[in-house]
Amino acid sequence: xxxxxxxxxxxxxxxxxxxxxxxxxxxxxxxxxxxxxxxxxxxxxxxxxxxxxxxxxxxxxxxxxxxxxxxxxxxxxxxxxxxxxxxxxxxxxxxxxxxxxxxxxxxxxxxxxxxxxxxxxxxxxxxxxxxxxxxxxxxxxxxxxxxxxxxxxxxxxxxxxxxxxxxxxxxxxxxxxxxxxxxxxxxxxxxxxxxxxxxxxxxxxxxxxxxxxxxxxxxxxxxxxxxxxxxxxxxxxxxxxxxxxxxxxxxxxxxxxxxxxxxxxxxxxxxxxxxxxxxxxxxxxxxxxxxxxxxxxxxxxxxxxxxxxxxxxxxxxxxxxxxxxx
Amino acid sequence: xxxxxxxxxxxxxxxxxxxxxxxxxxxxxxxxxxxxxxxxxxxxxxxxxxxxxxxxxxxxxxxxxxxxxxxxxxxxxxxxxxxxxxxxxxxxxxxxxxxxxxxxxxxxxxxxxxxxxxxxxxxxxxxxxxxxxxxxxxxxxxxxxxxxxxxxxxxxxxxxxxxxxxxxxxxxxxxx
Numbered sequence: 001x002x003x004x005x006x007x008x009x010x011x012x013x014x015x016x017x018x019x020x021x022x023x024x025x026x027x028x029x030x031x032x033x034x035x036x037x038x039x040x041x042x043x044x045x046x047x048x049x050x051x052x053x054x055x056x057x058x059x060x061x062x063x064x065x066x067x068x069x070x071x072x073x074x075x076x077x078x079x080x081x082x083x084x085x086x087x088x089x090x091x092x093x094x095x096x097x098x099x100x101x102x103x104x105x106x107x108x109x110x111x112x113x114x115x116x117x118x119x120x121x122x123x124x125x126x127x128x129x130x131x132x133x134x135x136x137x138x139x140x141x142x143x144x145x146x147x148x149x150x151x152x153x154x155x156x157x158x159x160x161x162x163x164x165x166x167x168x169x170x171x172x173x174x175x176x177x178x179x180x181x182x183x184x185x186x187x188x189x190x191x192x193x194x195x196x197x198x199x200x201x202x203x204x205x206x207x208x209x210x211x212x213x214x215x216x217x218x219x220x221x222x223x224x225x226x227x228x229x230x231x232x233x234x235x236x237x238x239x240x241x242x243x244x245x246x247x248x249x250x251x252x253x254x255x256x257x258x259x260x261x262x263x264x265x266x267x268x269x270x271x272x273x274x275x276x277x278x279x280x281x282x283x284x285x286x287x288x289x290x291x292x293x294x295x296x297x298x299x300x301x302x303x304x305x306x307x308x309x310x311x312x313x314x315x316x317x318x319x320x321x322x323x324x325x326x
Numbered sequence: 327x328x329x330x331x332x333x334x335x336x337x338x339x340x341x342x343x344x345x346x347x348x349x350x351x352x353x354x355x356x357x358x359x360x361x362x363x364x365x366x367x368x369x370x371x372x373x374x375x376x377x378x379x380x381x382x383x384x385x386x387x388x389x390x391x392x393x394x395x396x397x398x399x400x401x402x403x404x405x406x407x408x409x410x411x412x413x414x415x416x417x418x419x420x421x422x423x424x425x426x427x428x429x430x431x432x433x434x435x436x437x438x439x440x441x442x443x444x445x446x447x448x449x450x451x452x453x454x455x456x457x458x459x460x461x462x463x464x465x466x467x468x469x470x471x472x473x474x475x476x477x478x479x480x481x482x483x484x485x486x487x488x489x490x491x492x493x494x495x496x497x498x499x500x501x502x
Contacts, residue, residue: 036415054405
């Protein structure tokens with residue numbers, strides 16, 4: 001018998017946000033609708049709502065990430081929560097006792113939510129299983145497994161521009177194998193009913209079983225781009241280029257780089273997306289990254305509203321649970 | 327009209343309440359301060375749309391578009407009931423600063439919704455003045471908030487609700 005999904009509480013409501021797998025379309029839509037409400041907050045004189053006043057969010061980053069950490073920080077600030085950045089970057093990630101000790105200390109400090117970023121796949125899941133039930137966990141990226149808030153902000157960006165998902169052709173380019181962003185995007189796109197999801201990249205970077213997720217592998221970027229509505233680049237991680245499995249950056253750009261000439265094969269209003277940081281001249285030409293079809297910086301902006309939505313939904317559900325149990 | 331425990335006020339009655347709001351509202355507006363209407367979702371948006379059209383037809387200078395507030399993020403009950411469903415985002419398509427804001431809702435009860443709405447309005451800017459206009463003012467206030475313009479006063483039991491059906495412009499009073 002498999003264990004119940006730890007993302008849900010005893011009332012069947014979302015308690016931790018760890019992975020888009022296991023969530024259904026209506027929940028993803030609820031997150032996107034709620035984020036729509038928060039998106040306007042950024043345009044006000046006072047960019048803040050009082051919703052999470054008195055709550056404490058701890059950013060537990062076991063892996064460096066300035067942009068994700070900053071986005072969570074701003075989301076918490078704009079919800080009026082207090083935010084604590086705990087520096088946990090160490091050379092060796094040791095799960096087990098030392099990690100649990102850290103968690104228990106933070107619990108004792110009366111934090112309400114942990115945002116976890118960790119280099120090991122499954123770390124957020126592990127933490128969710130071991131923290132006190134009063135704490136909500138949000139996965140800010142775990143190993144090669146999942147980066148669900150990035151997945152949701154990508155969906156929010158697409159929905160804002162394209163509306164419905166059902167007629168969309170989405171192309172994801174590059175290192176699918178090592179990319180937690182790709183995994184979360186694929187899962188969300190399939191659940192939201194995207195018309196077609198295509199993946200393309202060097203053979204060594206495309207998992208053989210990826211088609212079981214509901215996507216189609218394309219042999220060349222040129223073929224994949226024909227008729228595309230949304231084009232998602234992924235960062236080619238330089239640390240992996242040293243190994244033989246990955247071509248050199250020049251070779252990658254020649255075959256898979258998103259150039260103006262290749263972009264012309266897609267629909268004229270195709271969106272260009274990238275989770276950042278972009279390697280110009282490796283995954284994407286500078287002129288394409290800065291061009292009028294690019295929504296790369298919008299993704300960053302929307303990331304705040306989407307994280308505000310996820311944080312307030314899970315914290316609200318924690319409230320419901322406490323009331324039901326009292 | 328009484329159907330078991332439910333009382334329904336029909337379109338004629340409710341339209342009469344609504345029409346009766348116009349004259350007292352106009353008395354509260356002055357020519358020096360620019361006027362804008364903001365409705366609280368969802369019932370207040372329906373009433374606000376109606377009032378805005380009436381003001382325009384009387385030649386009153388008023389912001390052409392209605393502002394709409396979704397106060398889910400400003401409610402005072404998050405720590406007891408969690409996040410309320412988000413029924414469309416707030417949209418205030420004009421500057422609030424130095425305006426005379428007419429805040430519109432369908433029913434004024436405890437006053438908590440209005441408090442939340444006023445807190446939200448101040449995050450858009452500092453209005454010169456806020457006037458509260460409601461279709462129905464009921465008893466059961468929990469805050470020192472009363473409407474300046476009232477379509478109809480209704481005394482109900484604490485276990486009764488008042489519900490506006492904007493599609494038919496009818497108001498239903500029933501047991502919770």
